[in-house]
Amino acid sequence: MTSIPSLRRMARMAMAAVTASMLLATMAATASAEQTTPALGDTITLTAGGSNSLNGPDFRVARLAGFTIDGTAVTVAVEPAAKDAVIASLPGKDDGAGVADDYREATDGDPITWLARQGDAKDSPAWRIFAERMAATDLIAGTAPTTGTPTTGDDGTISKVVFDGLTPGLYMLIDANTAAEGTTKSSPILVGTAITGATPPIGNADGTVEVKNQRLAIDKSIIEDGGQTQTADRSVGDTVDYRIATQIPDTSKYANDADNPYMFRVEDTLSKGQRFNDDLTVESSADGTAWTPVPSDAWTAETSSPADGTVATVITIDLSSWTYTQGRNGMAGGAVRISYSATLTDDAVIDGAGNTNGVTLTYSNDPATNQTGRITPPDTRVYTHGFRFTKTGSDGTTPLKGATFTLYAGEGFTDADKYRRADKPDMDVTATSGDDGVVAFTGLAAGTYWVKETGVPDGYRDLDVRFKVTIDADHGSAARIRFDRVASLGDSLVKPSGDGSTLIVANVEHLTQLPLTGSVGTTMFVVAALLLAAGGIILALISKRQRNALD
Incomplete structure (x- = not known):
């Protein structure tokens, strides 16, 4: 057993592949009259950082070295069963870890003590390399998971896990839980059981470590009026602006090589009826306010074919290499957003479930294996609507084919008031009745429209039929439609x-077939009244002349 002569504060292993605190560096203090005998604890407590939650209570708990008290000194010695694996995991002079020479068991003594002399755990690459290698050994892989005692909140999140009854020493803990959706597994943890009463105190030697399981999220939204929403109304031909937002994870603990490639990939799916406009951009921000374009050669985007809206379109954006680099170079915790637009096409779904856009993030979530997790947020939905009515003969029941109607966005019924699709601004929007007399306008956002009959079948009268239509959206089901008359010569036919x-x-072949209601009926009554009045005046004049003649 070897006594470590000085304190190096190996209390925190806040670097790649080491998530939490490490007790060790030097475990002894020089004796003095004021020193007390240290006490050794037998528990390790894992806590969740911030608003995070531990993935679960199951960890592989392997003892690498033991702590003992020798008077006022705390000594450390490698665990015999772990000795070979520990030695095999030590960094060498050629590993770029700042190690002057390779470890030699015959002359360098205890391997853990030797490692402590290679640098402060907080800053030393020697400890990083050791932790990475140790986590991959058969010793760790063969250690059965141990279930700690969790502290669980009402919402099911785990804020703390305690392992008690441990033999004092330095331990490696490996997360054996399944990573919850949107989280990563914790990195390998080096932590010692508590040491109290040492003088000077051994920093952070309290057997507690904060485990920072990274929590990722991905959001999909529609940009509308400068804000973000999950649902929107659009007309066919309109553009829909989409945005995907997620975070840049800390990748310092992950490998990225042929055997263990790091993954950070976004898969976006536009439903049939939405045409991708091939205008995708990627931006990043350290603070979520100042955004910088990510160079197009730093990511790839592949689009399924065809991308014209006749079928669903899948857009795959691979940010793996860029994210891996940024997550190691100070951008961890920053934001990345992907923006693009789509145009609603004639294949869009009318009402119902709407036209969806879904996204999935596939990301490496286990530093030991680079196995992947997936996050899928709720879909965005774009709704479009329509209305229909029936054209008949004068009897109001017989379907009339060949009547044409034009759609207006304004009640003035001028050329400037005509409704135009955003993608076809020079084309009138019209509909013609078929054999069943049905006239249908589809692909319209909620709102108010006006309709005018602009073409009548042969033999029928053009009576300037007009009416108003109000579409009231009810997302998830059919929109509510209301038809109202507009004063015109033929409004009695509406x-x-x-x-x-x-x-x-309805329509008529002769004016005499017009119903005596509405504007025409009123006009006819006025004309009749005027004619009767005129007739009365004429009769009165004739009678007066006759009386004058008799006189």
Whole structure:
């Protein structure tokens, strides 16, 4: 057993592959009259940092070295069963760890003591290399998981796990839990049981370590009026601006080579009815406020074919290499966002479940193996609507084919008031009745529209039929439609149902077939009244002349 002569504060292993605190560096203090006898604890407590939650209570707990008290000194000695694995994991002079010479058992004594002399654990690459190698040994892989005692909140999150009844010493703990969605497994942990009463005190030697399981999230949103939303109304031909946002993880503990490639890949799926506009950009920000474009050669994007909206389109954005580099170079915890647009096409779903856009992030979540996890947030949905009515003959029941109607966005019914699709600004939007007399306008956002009959079948009268349509969106089901008359010569032919939800538009071959209601009926009564009044005046004049003649 070897006494370590000085304190190096190996209390924290806050570097690649070592998540938490490490007790060790030097475990003894020089004796003095004021010193007390140290006490050794037998527990290790893992706590979740910040708002994080531990993945679970199961860890592989392997003792690498033992602590003992010799008077006022704390000494350390490698665990015999772990000795070969510990020696095999030590860094050498050719590993770029600042080690002057390779470890020699015959002359260098205890391997853990030798490692402590290679530098402060907080800053030393020697400890990083040791932790990475040790975590990959058969000794650790063959250690059965131990279930600690968890402290669980009402929401199911685990804030603390305690392992008690341990033999005092230095331990490696490996997360044996399945990473929860949106989290990564904790990195290999080197931590010692508590030492109290040492003078001077051994920094942070309290047997407690904060485990920082990284929590990732990915959000998908529609950009509208400068804000973000999950649902939106659009007309066919309109552009929809999409944004994907996620975080840059800490990748310092991960490998990235042919055997263990690091992965950070976004897969975005546009439903049928949305045409990708091939305008994808990627930006990053250290603080979420100042955004910088990520060079296009730092990521790749592949799009399924065809991407014209006739089928679903899958866009795969691979940010693995860029994220791995940024996560090791000070950008961990920063933000990355992906932006692009799509155009709603004639293949869009009308009402119902809407036109979806889903995204999935696939990311490396285990530093030991680079196995991957997936996060899939709720889909965004774009809704579009439509309305239909029936064109009939004068009887109001016989379907009339060949009547054409034009859609307007304004009630003035001028050319400037005509509704135009965003992608076809020079084309009128019209619909013509078929054999069943049905006229349908589809692919419209919620709002108010006006309709005018602009073409009548042969033999029928053009009576300037007009009406108003209001579309009230009810996302997830059919929109509510209301038809209302607009004053015109033929408004008596516009026959909405009692609640205005359905409509029949009739037509006549002769004016005498017009119903005596509406504007035409009113006009006819006015004309008749005027004619009667005029007739009365004429009769009165004739009678007066006759009386004058008799006189």
